Amino acid sequence: MIEKSLKELAQGLAAREFSSVELTQTYLERIARLNPQLNAFVTLDAAKSLAQAAAADARRATGEAAPLLGIPLAQKDIFCAQGWRTTCGSHMLENFVSPYDATVIERFDAAGAVNLGKTNMDEFAMGSSNETSYFGAVKNPWDTARVPGGSSGGSAAAVAARLAPAATGTDTGGSIRQPAALCGLTGLKPTYGVVSRWGMIAFASSLDQAGPMARSAEDCALLLNTMAGFDTRDSTSVERPAEDYTRLLADDAPAKPLAGLKIGLPREFFGEAERAGCDAAVMARVDEAIAAYRALGAETVEVSLPAMQLSVPAYYVIAPAEASSNLSRFDGVRYGHRAPEYTDLDDMYAKTRAQGFGAEVKRRILIGSYVLSHGYYDAYYRQAQRIRRLIADDFARAFKECDVIMGPTSPGTAFRIGEKAADPVQMYLSDIYTIAVNLAGLPGMSIPCGLADGLPAGLQLIGNYFGEARLLEVAHRYQQATDWHRQRPTALAD
Amino acid sequence: MSLTLEQVRHVAKLARIEISDAEAQTALGELNGIFSLIEAMQAVDTQGVEPMAHALDLAQRLRADRVSEVDRREAFQAVAPETAAGLYLVPKVIE
Secondary structure, eight states: OOOHHHHHHHHHHTTTOHHHHHHHHHHHHHHHHHHHHHOOOOEOOOOHHHHHHHHHHHHHHHTTOTTTTTTTEETTBBBBBBBOOOOOTTGGGTTTTTSSHHHHHHHHHHTTOEEEEEEEOOOOOOOSSSTTTTOOOOHHHHHHTTTSSSSSHHHHHHHHHTSSSOOOESSSSSSTHHHHHHHHOOOEETTTSSBOOBBBBOOOOOEEEEEEESSSSHHHHHHHHHBBOTTSSTOOOOOOOOOOOTTOOOSSOOOOOTTTTEEEEHHHHSSSSSGGGSSHHHHHHHHHHHHHHHHTOEEEEOOOOGGHHHHHHHHHHHHHHHHHGGGGOOOSSSSSSSOSOOOSSHHHHHHHHHHHHHHHHHHHHHHHHHSSSSSIIIIIIIHHHHHHHHHHHHHHHHTTSEEEEHHHESSSSOOTTTTTTTTTHHHHHHTTTTTTHHHHHHEEEEEEEEEETTTEEEEEEEETOOOOHHHHHHHHHHHOOOGGGGGGOSSSOO | OOOHHHHHHHHHHHOOOOOOOOHHHHHHHHHHHHHHHGGGGGGGTTTTTOOOOOOOOOOOOOOOOOSOOOOOOHHHHSSSSOOEETOOOOOOOOO
């Protein structure tokens, strides 16, 4: 049962082979047994999950048959879910029980999906290894001495270990794609504005975007159908007609299904000297995937993204600047932690925030406060916004030459827990291939493209604005022809 | 450029985060490392480039000035550290 796709699970439920309660129970039992080895979930509430499952079964009994009805999903703990503890991986929100639902949660509830539990994450989504969580590091099911990536590391580990059929993630600089790559999953960060940010605890509001993490492009498409959509409560939600993201995912497999597709290969990833920036074994898997795409009929063209090398510096100005503003709401007044002892209001703020935030979050708030402060705004924040424009312009130019851009998702496979934790700069550079996509607001995916020294390697696919359906098709055709997405981690004592 | 310990303390004050001397010292080293990465931006001539604040050029949406939410004061205040009579309590600010 745990190897079934979402479509197969839906068929099983429709054929009454198993009920949603039975399915949910199966996953809850696996979580109870295996989560202690992984630390992928921070909050479980079996009674709530099973009540949702029973409600889904009751809806089915009345003849309802929505695609996600009765399907259990893990939710990243960044989404507020009414009655569920919602921590965002922080001591600040350790005891926060949300009084309302995020739009994403509301949409899954309406679709009849079951919330299996809340997954661990880097604190306030700031991290690339899941080590900044107040609730401890998450372990990679492929090798429990290694990180699952971050910030959606709990979701990635849960799906890879078959503790959930699929999960949600959020991606501000690579937080869906990088953990998907490091855990051997398929993850999609949609175009900025496609999925509502309402009730999704804000990190950097001009970059944050939620998306699905699953075992195939097909599963991601089904999830995105429910997640995407205009929402008046999110001021940057894009108003456009609803799309069926599965519409280009054909079952047939003609010899050259991608004939006519033009794949752009950026010189900044694939140039002779630039290749050295990536682990050789990962690069070899990426090259093999590109070759497989040529065999499917695609053509490749060289493109150039010269400003891309500035994406990490620009991001570490823009994201902390927005974070320092967003996180000013955590002041110990309306919700979350309040310091037990203080002298006056200012002291209460300062102690509350010193106690409630972890080291990485404080670091980013300090960077953000500095770059926005008097005398530094133009040199840093304004300059970063100008570079952001150059990066977006590079992509616009490249997409005149090609339909999709490909390259590695991450410069290496999963690193060891502790390996980069002491050096923020090294950690930041692990998102070198993903950050530019957020700055431009484009959709990006990561799909498994093989193993490098026994660990998953990810191929990144970058599409043009609102090109999710096409991206999913391109990923799906590869997954029809290969079985890297079906590889399963073996490190767990199952 | 590099930051001074005084600047780190000042920024921490602006951010309302209490910071010990030892923490300020550690933060100084880390922030200088991060700013040496960020400095790469300064080499680029961006004259005439329009700053990009947002991924999509969206116009801010307006809504009619009508009540759209129900009053859920009790539910929202139930998660507050300290309330009384429907108000949030903070330490005394006016003598």
